[in-house]
Amino acid sequence: MPSTIRYNKKFDQLTDEEKALFEINKKSIADFVEQSSSVSDVNYATRNAHAKTYAVAHGEFKINPGIPEELQQFFDKDKYDLMIRFSNAHPQVGKNRKEIPAYGFAVKIKDENGDLLANYPMVNFPLFPINSVSTFLQLFTAVNRFFVKKWNNVFSLTAQVIKAAPYFFTPSMIKNVFRFIGKRNDFLLAFDYYSVGAYRMGEYVMKIKLQPQSVKKNFGRKMSMQKALESYFESNDYTADVMIQLCYDLNDQPINKLNQEWKNSPFIKVGEVKMMKGCLLDPRSCETELLSFNPFESKSIFHPVGKIQKLRDEAYKVSLQTRRKINKLLHG
Template sequence: MMQPPVRYAPSVEVIDPEEEQTHRALNDAFDMILERTAEDYGHAVRSVHAKSHGILEGEMTIDADLPPHLAQGLFATPGTHRVMIRLSTNAGDILPDAISLPRGLAMKVYGVDGERLPGAEGRTQDFVMVNGPVFQAKTAEKFLGNLKLLARTTDRMEGGKKVVSAVLRGVHNALDAIGTRITAVDSLGGAPNVEPLGETFHSATPFRYGEHIAKFALVPVAPAQVALTGKVIDIAGREDAIREEVRAEMRDPDAVWEFRVQLCRDLEKQPV
């Protein structure tokens, strides 16, 4: 029998004693990326997921018959909300698509009522996801190490990145052939250049979900999208091949995703 969902309480989160210091160092690394790219491009860009492949407008429909443990927060009220979706690649610099990195999807939901964080304004709620089920680092401290490396190479050594990416794609394919995946390989350039409209996107980390704790996924279900799942884009001679493909694919068919929720049911097996 499935265990009941864990009830949210502040005590469920395991916080490292050095976490505040780590957060300050993360902000410093993000600032380094922002300052370097702004200087090189002559204008500001995002410190991560700088390159956009497409912005889509659509609707989110919330079913009226959700069970209580799923009818939480935004999803407690049936209805339809306008949404905007941005597809991106995770680097802080705007790279040619020959350097293949994990994809990101950000979804902004409009017209959301309810309690907000202190200082927050408006009536929107954001969901930020990547096309991998787990985060690239187990702890904030380990992610900081990855980010420092990213900051040092942001907008530098583009030719070297292309070579490394080609090698790591080969490593990814070899691991995939034996049913293994190493997140770090993908995050450093080994992610295959797959069609983003056919990808499943995950929150990768847990979030509070009303009275519970959950991870999220956005899964393509329209036949035209499912047909694109796993399809590799030919990027030869095309710096913006992914953007071109998304634009072409969205001219005719509608895209439909299913929003899925995985509730935490065992804090030992699903630690926060």
């Protein structure tokens, strides 16, 4: 295997300005979650992103016996247990509106004792449009405040959208947006899913792609997505290839430019995700709603890498802690 870029803490370091903006953002996350039952007209506190759970399922991660020798140290078992959450990226749980086809495929990997190895929240779009941490935090804060305060914050939100707009117009972003538009009506399980940001694999730095082997893109088109998933797993199994790319050159595989695709890094198949028919759990249970897929709860050798990724740790914690507090009050 060619020489790779090794993980360095400098990839993750935030400036003092970014840290200050993050404190403001965390407050906006807590405010959103506290008001989220009203925002979504539900009887529980929701996440402030990927609020709607379509389904939760058990699965398996089967390791490819032909993985490169250098990577075998990270897989000491033939298979691992998975908990998987399917979601919609919108911060509001929609009931009667047309949903945006922005889906989440969050994976929790456990060992034979049920202990957590890694969380990987993945989405069906390979890029993240904003590279500037400050710009992202200001936009994310404005979005949270808009949902809580509505029109009182519309001018601030508009200003932040305009500020962030140039990041959406890289060649990679434009190409993938048009590709996404062409697939917008596809079944959730027919999409590829991506880690978007980078992750550690020991001292290696990688990105992850999940590629389904055979799912009809038109399945359940006349159903709601939740009903389509339930119908699919009544009589079908699901298998997807787990592919990774490694970082060899920061020019070709940038860690903190999430609106650029990695190039000149071949995909390596490390295994398969398998879900058998009948694998779905109750998506409406309180235990399901309190599931956390914070990637920083993973073992340190599988932690996220990069500045935007670094924000996930405390953001997930604030959201989860606030949800738990509110939901415990609501449900006794």
